[in-house]
Amino acid sequence: MSASQPGPEPVEAELAFRSRRVLTPDGPRPATVTVTGGVITAVLPHDTPLPPATRLVDCGGDALLPGLVDTHVHVNDPGRAEWEGFWTATRAAAAGGITTLLDMPLNSLPPTTTAAHLAVKRDVAGPKAHVDTGFWGGAIPGNVKDLRPLHEAGVFGFKCFLSPSGVDEFPQLDREQLRQALTEIASFDGLLIVHAEDPAHLGSAPPAHGPRYADFLASRPRAAENDAINLLADLARELDARVHVLHLSSSDALPTISAARRDGVRLTVETCPHFLTLTAEEVPDGATEFKCCPPIRERENQDALWDGLAAGTIDCVVSDHSPCTTDLKTPDFGDAWGGISSLQLGLPAVWTAARERGHTLHDVVRWMSQAPARLAGLTAKGAIEPGRDADFAVLAPDETFTVDPARLHHRNQVTAYAGKTMYGVVRSTWLRGRQITDNGRIVEKAGRLIERNPA
Ligand SMILES: [Zn+2]
Numbered sequence: 001m002s003a004s005q006p007g008p009e010p011v012e013a014e015l016a017f018r019s020r021r022v023l024t025p026d027g028p029r030p031a032t033v034t035v036t037g038g039v040i041t042a043v044l045p046h047d048t049p050l051p052p053a054t055r056l057v058d059c060g061g062d063a064l065l066p067g068l069v070d071t072h073v074h075v076n077d078p079g080r081a082e083w084e085g086f087w088t089a090t091r092a093a094a095a096g097g098i099t100t101l102l103d104m105p106l107n108s109l110p111p112t113t114t115a116a117h118l119a120v121k122r123d124v125a126g127p128k129a130h131v132d133t134g135f136w137g138g139a140i141p142g143n144v145k146d147l148r149p150l151h152e153a154g155v156f157g158f159k160c161f162l163s164p165s166g167v168d169e170f171p172q173l174d175r176e177q178l179r180q181a182l183t184e185i186a187s188f189d190g191l192l193i194v195h196a197e198d199p200a201h202l203g204s205a206p207p208a209h210g211p212r213y214a215d216f217l218a219s220r221p222r223a224a225e226n227d228a229i230n231l232l233a234d235l236a237r238e239l240d241a242r243v244h245v246l247h248l249s250s251s252d253a254l255p256t257i258s259a260a261r262r263d264g265v266r267l268t269v270e271t272c273p274h275f276l277t278l279t280a281e282e283v284p285d286g287a288t289e290f291k292c293c294p295p296i297r298e299r300e301n302q303d304a305l306w307d308g309l310a311a312g313t314i315d316c317v318v319s320d321h322s323p324c325t326t327d328l329k330t331p332d333f334g335d336a337w338g339g340i341s342s343l344q345l346g347l348p349a350v351w352t353a354a355r356e357r358g359h360t361l362h363d364v365v366r367w368m369s370q371a372p373a374r375l376a377g378l379t380a381k382g383a384i385e386p387g388r389d390a391d392f393a394v395l396a397p398d399e400t401f402t403v404d405p406a407r408l409h410h411r412n413q414v415t416a417y418a419g420k421t422m423y424g425v426v427r428s429t430w431l432r433g434r435q436i437t438d439n440g441r442i443v444e445k446a447g448r449l450i451e452r453n454p455a
Pocket of ligand 1: 072322
């Protein structure tokens, strides 16, 4: 080529991200991603010339991931904001590479069980949101009439429990109430998301007591999950309804799930970083920062969950970040509040275990960004491709760090991951083209409240 021949026409863009590892939906590749107005406009070859007016963010060898979408977060604000609030939770999310979170309907006061309660939550969350924030509604006894108004007000779906939730203002549904709620939700093709543990099995197991993890584990048997998931698969099939199983722990339920899906039943499933990275065998006595329901189970169960992810039977990996004040984490597994805090650590925790098991960063992005975005119908999130929001996490995947609770942004710095060394340092997080974190430091609050896309 002679010097007089014109090169390729430079592309117009406000902003461009260049990396040798851009995680596109087709896999990682060297690319330049252009952004205008907070939206991705093109994914171009790595060395595409840019006009001088374009601001270039050169990530070098760091990976450019679509921002993570965490559809399972308990923010507890207002009402139990001393456990966690929108200010602290969304900062922790941002520092961990999460750009969208959906808040669970319980543990706040009021719970998100009516459209009026949703309005209260939105008013509280709006000024505090550092990442894009949306809401699940709740299905409790007596609120069938509130489900459609909540749907129309923009919730992403409805959470229910089949066993006690842990808070009095959010009771579980019995079988008849479950059927009524799901019939109503199916009438507008909404989504029901379920804490799936059968109360009969929990009632006949020895109750949780004392500091020994083995006793706690025995109080939440796999059969409780397995039977609840059988029931949900049957109901989803019968009512042609969309049902999502929250925080799957029992790998014994995987054959039921895959059989239902093979038959076209609209059943989706998530699991959580703690089930994939922590095992019952390693929980010290009295270490109730590891307590959650359903519980962390044995190593052999964890291996089977990874197989379920690899096979595509499990769709998503989301945090179930559910904190409380430190005084509620007593050393007795019977009394302590159940919930694991991991919002800021989910990506490195899962990536560390995934790479050991031969999975790629592309797999992690599928489980933690693409699939949760699809579950929630978030068509602007979950992928690096033209037309989507310019939400990114810049990750140094081969760099390690050791978890220091003092560096976590969530309100009560209790975590089951303290002292663990992990692969994957989040260098920066970007929301609609704006940098919101820099090496764990918050630099801008740019979150918006989001609603379900009207179908
Ligand atoms: Zn939860």
